[in-house]
Every structure is written in C-alpha cells, then in structure tokens.
Amino acid sequence: MKLPQLPREIIRREDEPFYEKEIWQPSWNCFCCEDSGIVRTRLAKMVIQGFNPNCDRIPICQAPGCNAGAKWLHLDGNIDLRLTAAICQEFDRISREDWRQTTEHKFINLKALSEKLAMPGSVERTKNENREIQQRKAEIEAITHEQWLAQGQKYFNELEEYA
Numbered sequence: 646m647k648l649p650q651l652p653r654e655i656i657r658r659e660d661e662p663f664y665e666k667e668i669w670q671p672s673w674n675c676f677c678c679e680d681s682g683i684v685r686t687r688l689a690k691m692v693i694q695g696f697n698p699n700c701d702r703i704p705i706c707q708a709p710g711c712n713a714g715a716k717w718l719h720l721d722g723n724i725d726l727r728l729t730a731a732i733c734q735e736f737d738r739i740s741r742e743d744w745r746q747t748t749e750h751k752f753i754n755l756k757a758l759s760e761k762l763a764m765p766g767s768v769e770r771t772k773n774e775n776r777e778i779q780q781r782k783a784e785i786e787a788i789t790h791e792q793w794l795a796q797g798q799k800y801f802n803e804l805e806e807y808a
Contacts, residue, residue, distance in 0.1 A: 670748075675713065676740035677733045678706035682713035684728060688736040692728065701725070708733035 673680040677688060684704040690696045693704065702725035705714040709730050717724055728736075770778070788796075 671744065675706060675708050675711035675737060676744065677708045677736040678711065678713055680711075680713050682706055682711075682715070682717050684733065684736065685740070688740065689728075691736075691739075692732060693725075704728050706733050708737050 671679070678684055682705060684706050686696070686698045689698075689704045693701070696704075702723055703717060703720065704725045705717050705728070707714060707726070707728060707730045711733070
C-alpha cells in the first residue's frame with residue numbers, strides 16, 4: 646500500500662511566516678454572564694453589598710435575549726433573582742465598554758512598546774526582507790546534527806589558528 650501524503654495541520658500559527666498577532670475576542674453574546682447564566686462576580690459586587698460568591702446565593706442573569714440563566718433555575722433556594730433585566734442590561738453595557746477600552750489600551754501599549762524597543766534609526770522590515778529571513782531560517786533548521794557539529798568544529802579550529 647502506498648501511504649498518502651497529508652498536508653500539515655499547524656497548531657501554533659505564530660510560528661508561521663508573516664503571522665500577525667490578533668487580540669483575542671470573546672465569542673459570548675451576553676457580557677453580563679459571559680453566556681454562563683451566572684452574573685460575573687465583579688458585576689454582582691456593584692449592586693450586592695459585600696457579595697461573596699463562596700457563600701451568597703448565585704445571582705442569575707436576566708438580561709434581555711440571554712436565556713443562559715434558565716439552566717440554573719432548578720437550584721431553587723440557592724439562586725438570587727433580584728437582579729432585574731434592566732440591571733443585567735446595564736451590566737452588559739458596562740462590561741462591553743470595559744472590553745472595548747481594554748483592547749484599545751492593549752493595542753496602543755503594544756504599538757508604543759514596540760516603538761520603544763526598536764533600535765534608533767531602525768525601520769520596519771519589508772515583506773521581501775521577512776520572506777528572506779524565513780527562507781534563511783528554514784535552511785538553518787534543515788541542517789543535520791552532523792553538519793552542525795562539523796561547522797562548529799571548523800569554526801573552533803579557525804579560532805585556534807588566530808590565537
């Protein structure tokens with residue numbers, strides 16, 4: 646049987662040439678409970694004085710359009726339904742704004758940091774320069790262990806000649 650040739654399935658995309666890092670984006674719909682049905686602790690603390698998630702009743706999300714809280718209703722005596730739809734809607738708005746500010750802040754900080762770390766007078770690499778670097782890297786990675794040892798031995802022999 647001739648074995649098939651399968652394409653690679655890369656796990657770490659950041660190792661690929663020309664990879665541009667993206668800021669992670671949440672996939673949840675409700676920012677009040679992050680689709681868990683339970684209001685996030687930091688939000689619950691805004692309206693429940695001294696809220697302790699380890700010993701207080703579980704605040705259930707009642708944001709309009711979010712039905713995730715329904716899966717917790719079977720816990721009768723352990724759930725807190727005092728947070729109204731309006732409160733949960735406001736929590737959603739606050740959390741979305743926090744997320745927007747966080748991503749904006751991270752993007753600005755990453756850009757400023759990269760500019761600070763750049764060598765004075767240095768410029769961004771072009772696509773051709775990046776491609777050439779990736780080719781050199783691939784060539785270096787393709788060298789066998791024996792070739793590495795031979796190159797190292799040659800280098801050290803040359804050093805001894807100049808000593």
